[in-house]
Amino acid sequence: xAIVNLKEKTIQVKIVYYGPGRSGKxxxxxxxxxxxxxxxxxxxSKLISIDTxxxxxxxxxxxxxxxxxxxxxxxxxxxYTTPGQVKYESTRRLVLKGVDGVxxxxxxxxxxxxxxxxxxxxxxxxxxxxxxxxxDIKLIFQWNKRDLDxxxxxxxxxxxxxxxxxxxLQTQSFSSSAVTGxxxxxTVRFIAKETVQNxxxxxxxxxxxxx
Amino acid sequence: xxxxxxEESAQKVETVLQKFIxxxxxxxxxLTDMGGNLLFKVGEENFDGDTLAVLxxxxxxxxxxxxxxxxxxxxxxxxxxxxxxxxxxxxxxxDVLMIILFKPYLSxxxxxLKIESIQKEITELLGxx
Numbered sequence: 526x527a528i529v530n531l532k533e534k535t536i537q538v539k540i541v542y543y544g545p546g547r548s549g550k551x552x553x554x555x556x557x558x559x560x561x562x563x564x565x566x567x568x569x570s571k572l573i574s575i576d577t578x579x580x581x582x583x584x585x586x587x588x589x590x591x592x593x594x595x596x597x598x599x600x601x602x603x604x605y606t607t608p609g610q611v612k613y614e615s616t617r618r619l620v621l622k623g624v625d626g627v628x629x630x631x632x633x634x635x636x637x638x639x640x641x642x643x644x645x646x647x648x649x650x651x652x653x654x655x656x657x658x659x660x661d662i663k664l665i666f667q668w669n670k671r672d673l674d675x676x677x678x679x680x681x682x683x684x685x686x687x688x689x690x691x692x693x694l695q696t697q698s699f700s701s702s703a704v705t706g707x708x709x710x711x712t713v714r715f716i717a718k719e720t721v722q723n724x725x726x727x728x729x730x731x732x733x734x735x736x
Numbered sequence: 737x738x739x740x741x742x743e744e745s746a747q748k749v750e751t752v753l754q755k756f757i758x759x760x761x762x763x764x765x766x767l768t769d770m771g772g773n774l775l776f777k778v779g780e781e782n783f784d785g786d787t788l789a790v791l792x793x794x795x796x797x798x799x800x801x802x803x804x805x806x807x808x809x810x811x812x813x814x815x816x817x818x819x820x821x822x823x824x825x826x827x828x829x830x831d832v833l834m835i836i837l838f839k840p841y842l843s844x845x846x847x848x849l850k851i852e853s854i855q856k857e858i859t860e861l862l863g864x865x
């Protein structure tokens with residue numbers, strides 16, 4: 526649920542990185558956070574991680590980004606990850622509350638395709654739990670770990686992953702590597718733009734002629 | 737569903753929250769929705785309000801899940817005591833959480849009474865958007 530504050534002139538949207546365990550959701554956020562820290566003059570907010578001793582996400586990772594202005598409004602992006610492991614179902618569901626955009630981070634390893642499918646079905650169920658229709662939010666895919674292709678590790682072809690997860694939705698997808706940063710920023714820029722646009726269209730902006 | 741906070745309501749809510757701080761002696765008040773989106777913050781601060789909103793909403797949601805698990809409707813009191821600062825979480829409407837920071841010498845009971853007195857007003861202001 527996006528928040529539009531007409532006094533402070535801010536638009537706030539929530540974007541969640543979803544996917545199976547160890548698919549690279551936290552690595553995506555860490556890459557973006559490091560990039561912002563190095564490239565921005567102003568101080569970047571701290572990356573909050575509620576994780577276990579083994580560095581596995583227990584609840585979520587989070588940090589806010591200020592994206593600049595649109596029509597005089599400051600855009601604020603709230604980036605979250607969910608815990609991927611199956612046993613953290615209750616906390617994973619909580620993170621989805623009020624979501625405006627989802628990046629589904631799928632693992633390209635050939636051995637993880639069942640886990641991708643299971644996690645995607647779980648995403649749909651959890652959105653239903655919060656009464657969020659899929660066409661009400663923006664959802665894109667990221668086929669992660671493509672860098673392993675060059676290391677002779679068996680990966681599933683992008684086309685096969687598209688067929689498994691994206692054949693019905695036919696939404697935008699990116700082949701990526703969260704470790705090297707390939708297409709990580711492209712993914713976040715795309716989902717941010719699409720989500721904000723969706724929020725603006727859905728709110729009363731048009732009627733109020735603010736656009 | 738998105739929330740639009742108009743200028744007039746925002747001004748009124750901030751006035752109510754400032755009055756609450758002046759009368760109760762609380763240090764800082766923050767309103768967030770249950771999804772962790774910061775709505776309002778009033779008072780002295782030297783920390784990131786956005787992050788406090790996110791962690792508070794998560795904390796509240798997790799506590800609620802614990803309540804459900806042990807067959808409780810909800811816990812009526814969510815409060816942490818610190819050496820220099822206490823924090824109290826109060827659900828003031830189905831989708832709005834109020835977070836109050838206050839010094840340990842202040843009475844929690846009195847604070848809760850004051851919250852109750854402004855709860856309706858804030859809910860109405862936010863509901864009239």
